[in-house]
Amino acid sequence: MAENPITALMNPSSIAFVGASNNFTTMGTLQCLNLSTCGYTGEILPVHPRESTVLGKKAYGAIADLPYAPDLAVLVVPTPLVLDMVEEFGKLGTRRMVIITAGFRETGVQGGLMEKALIDRARHHGIRFLGPNCLGIVNTHLPLNITVAPIQDHRGKLGLASQSGTYVAQVVTYLHKNGIVLSKAISVGNEADINLIDCIEYLGADDHTRAIGLYIEGIRDASRFLDVASRVSRIKPIVAQYVGGTEAGARSSSSHTGAMAGPSHLYEALFEQAGIIPVESIEEVYKVGWALATQPPLKGRRIAVLTNSGGPGTAIASTCNKVGLEVPEFSMEMQRQVSVFLPGHASPRNPIDLTFHVDMKALTEEIPKVLFSCDEVDGIIIHGIMDTGFMELLYPLISSVASITREDFIKMMTIGLDKLPAMPDHYGKPLLISSFFGKEDHCIRTFHENHIPTFDAPEKAARAMGAFLGHLRIRQRSHVETRHNGKPLEAAVRILEKARLDGIDEFGAKELLRVYGVPSTREALAGTLEETRLKASEIGFPVVLKVCSPAIAHKTELGLVHLNLKDQDELAAAYQAIRARDQHSPLLVSEMLVGDRELMAGMTRHPGFPPCVVFGLGGVFTEALDDISMRLAPLTRHDALEMMDGIASRLVLDDYRGMRRVDREALGDILMALGRLAIHFPQIREIDLNPIIVREGKPFVADALVVV
């Protein structure tokens, strides 16, 4: 594998900076100022047409004046200057650039053309670049920071790639308050060259990055995204927020980065299939990402909840259950072990509620040790550890009645907290902390220093633990199978060749599906009443009679479908009824398949995405129930099985009210076949199998629509 283009970009030993001056109210100057003061040890070469020094450094009058080709060039200049400067750096020999300047594709057609020219120019010189319209990069391990805001914390573990610059450049204080430390952060801007997928690949291979957070407004190459993210997510947790799935979100993202958004459920499917943990806010990208980056993975779903307060304990337990975690009642033996450290009325059952008391040792050391070392618990959430945050509040009151200095009082009340932070790694179980205090509390500061994640509301800690469960499920996926397509089957090629002009009717659609192993109703074409009678007796009554023409949609509503014809008389009557409305179309005589459930499967295409296979309940209510699952082709068997578990009404597929469990292998074959068909034949625009009738557990396609 070729070296990822970002590696060199994130680790330059020299940087040319064009667009900084000595006026510190401009963005370029602020960025260069950050670069100069962040601890970066490489050489910084400002370029400025008039100033001889910029921010105390020697400035070069033009790019051509630079003494050598720097590893990286940063542009924060007016839009019309960008192209020429890229050309100049190309000639100089620089091969990596960060283009902060905006005004390209995100502004419309003309900007789009300019962006195209920019790409061509860069390619011509073998330049790989980030942006345009981005806010820079951060590498806290080098260190390197070319964003507008100084970095407060270094050598972190969470890698970030974002389609919004703000989430890289404007959250320094926020992250610091929350004890979150980034490893690398990349604002990708318009992704004219280097894109978000490159970032995932880079962060996946980066040793300092232990989890990845993504902010996504739209993905252009879902196929490669799926490929790269699936590989990375087996090794590192990836958390992502997608915001382009609503009308206003799509409109906004298009004028923001020109990203191509798609419906939310498409992205849900993409994330699911790629092993990405979806979140609903940027807060969770950071906080859940940080938790996953710092804590050992969860090995099971049993969570211990320890608090000194019933409300947070109940809220954590309840939220754990909601996200699929268990908060099991402890064994009597465990309860006995825990009870030793509890005051009179406190509950040892799990949640453990110490109730209000001032001594913190049980909460910070004694009980955690029991929980970490036992084999009834996979992860631990603690609420209520605090010292100086509360004591600072109390001191003014205490000092009004006792003569003690603030320092002595705070010191007296400060907790050691020297054992707990080491427990997660020692015992290999994740620990999450909930507290209404922040860094004003010494305990919270201690947790932050030790990279133990803290949450400012009980429910948030529980939801973050839910993400650990999500990651566990991803790790447990069977990854032995690879997605393979094989070659288009000859018989199918012939059917589709024939359908090129007139489209493909139901009979042809089912023939095509049969070539790919999809079982359907036995049936035959007929024209005259005599033919119809003959075919019906060959197939055996009861039968279905319907017109068979790619040109006629909504056959049922038009009265062109007659079900459950029991004998030749009923058949003849149906024939006459159809012919009264349609004199010429061929007719399809099918066996009347009576099953106990109706399912549906299909294939749709979306720009920028691989073919999308869908599955759900069938019949006329498919649309109203809107209970479908999706995967992108090609599908592995694992994907197909996950699709079946992905519908809310999955109970229907089991032994349900006396019905036989659906043959999941057979159903999986149908779903995988749809994926293969879609990949083999790009001319197929859409497939709709509805209903798929389940008879004695076996699925049979009763109606099929293939649009070419």
Added chain:
Amino acid sequence: MAENPITALMNPSSIAFVGASNNFTTMGTLQCLNLSTCGYTGEILPVHPRESTVLGKKAYGAIADLPYAPDLAVLVVPTPLVLDMVEEFGKLGTRRMVIITAGFRETGVQGGLMEKALIDRARHHGIRFLGPNCLGIVNTHLPLNITVAPIQDHRGKLGLASQSGTYVAQVVTYLHKNGIVLSKAISVGNEADINLIDCIEYLGADDHTRAIGLYIEGIRDASRFLDVASRVSRIKPIVAQYVGGTEAGARSSSSHTGAMAGPSHLYEALFEQAGIIPVESIEEVYKVGWALATQPPLKGRRIAVLTNSGGPGTAIASTCNKVGLEVPEFSMEMQRQVSVFLPGHASPRNPIDLTFHVDMKALTEEIPKVLFSCDEVDGIIIHGIMDTGFMELLYPLISSVASITREDFIKMMTIGLDKLPAMPDHYGKPLLISSFFGKEDHCIRTFHENHIPTFDAPEKAARAMGAFLGHLRIRQRSHVETRHNGKPLEAAVRILEKARLDGIDEFGAKELLRVYGVPSTREALAGTLEETRLKASEIGFPVVLKVCSPAIAHKTELGLVHLNLKDQDELAAAYQAIRARDQHSPLLVSEMLVGDRELMAGMTRHPGFPPCVVFGLGGVFTEALDDISMRLAPLTRHDALEMMDGIASRLVLDDYRGMRRVDREALGDILMALGRLAIHFPQIREIDLNPIIVREGKPFVADALVVV
């Protein structure tokens, strides 16, 4: 209406405090210390058996020694002392108490008996009390604070009642950081006397309280809760979190406050019906509650989003859409007005993205004025206003290259922000602020001082605006109807009288339903084949034949139901088939109702709750789809109509794929009838109407189960 018992409790002019000493590591002392230092102007009378002064105040050796009966007594004493002290205060003449002491019902049977005795003792003396096992009360308008933590902010607008003391007593710093100021806060503990419902009533009538936040682990009297909360929510927004609906949540809450929890969907229905806005975390109880308490109500669903950064703008717009709000593209005229204040590439369409620039005037004044004064916008969310938070970060860098003092720099960069805070009230539209900065930023401090809510993540501001939409829907409900029951109908009384011993069969069930106006299939009972033939020809073919006995469940699975019998021959065959399995049961001959949809409705009972009416899709898939809505009886027509909109698959009730729109009035009659039946006849344990067949838009009950 009698005065609410809490009014006097929250506004005492004298307080006896039993359980404080001069040892400030005990909870009682901390509470009394808070009371002494909070600014309370009434008299505080500590009671202590040994100390002559407590916290600098004269202490009384015994309750009997008190010079007069204080308005309020607070007990923080060992559990065994509580009863006698209540007796003593009763004799003295005190009529309000707060009992902090724990160790009652929440600890088990013995504690429960003690609690019972406590209630009796208090009642005997006419004492109304809060607790036991609570953490006190706060009235920031008096002021009065008997919790363990000092209050930082006074004269607030959010009233809080909580079944967890922590959420009243341990969140002072948290609330202060978030600019949230409580009006009143009540920790209800075990609710042995005064309960959460009394609190809602009190806060509803309290002039200082403009919105109410609730933390709920379980409600004991759902009927009164519904009654009180419905009345209050018409006037003031109520936000509530319920945590008792999961296995672990229920277990935890039972050992916490002994609350009686119930399944989540029951509480969802209760909240919906009571006009309560449900939230999923305590953070939202505070923050959403505060937003509703301080901002004008939303009058429509059109939100303007204004930012200086595309990511937060997109995230806010997207989240607004997800919660049902619109972020409409502005008219060309509006875009023109906004564009005047925008830099080159910025988008005026909504979201308005100013893109990064240092001048804040467009964001804080010029564009907000356009948005507030136009008629295309009902509410405004702004992200990105900041000054000193960012400048403090930057100063160390700036000072390395420019000679300016910190004070001068900060002063230079500080924003006036004198117009924006007044706009919401002036124009009558809510304003919510999103910022990654907190109180370290002068703008955030200014917003807090002016009671403008701030959120530390864009999505949270959008979700809070969603709660304003929820409140708008509640305000728009038609409240002219009252819930009325009428009297039990005589014919129904007779049917149920007859059913007392043997239960009620399907025929009887439908008869009962018909008395209450519920339409069902035409049908008749039969025993012999001759009777069966006769009834069938009276009803008209096709018919259904099934056994009719309250003793036999799962008739279909047992082969005791035969559908769609077309003539006498098929009828006879079905008769023989049934009689081969069941020789004696009466048979039911019904018309074969062919419709295009199957619905279900029913009634269930839950301890502590009024009868619960349910509605959903019918047929065999009801359970798998799990798509039901619920309301508590008696139902208004408005409730019944909301139930129909409350199912996810509500599309099925409309003109759907050629089917006729369901007659909602008729369906509503059925749902309301179930509620009336349940209230008139407590002996009916359960009703299950499934399927209700819809034929040409009209609902008919095809199968009915009534369990007595």
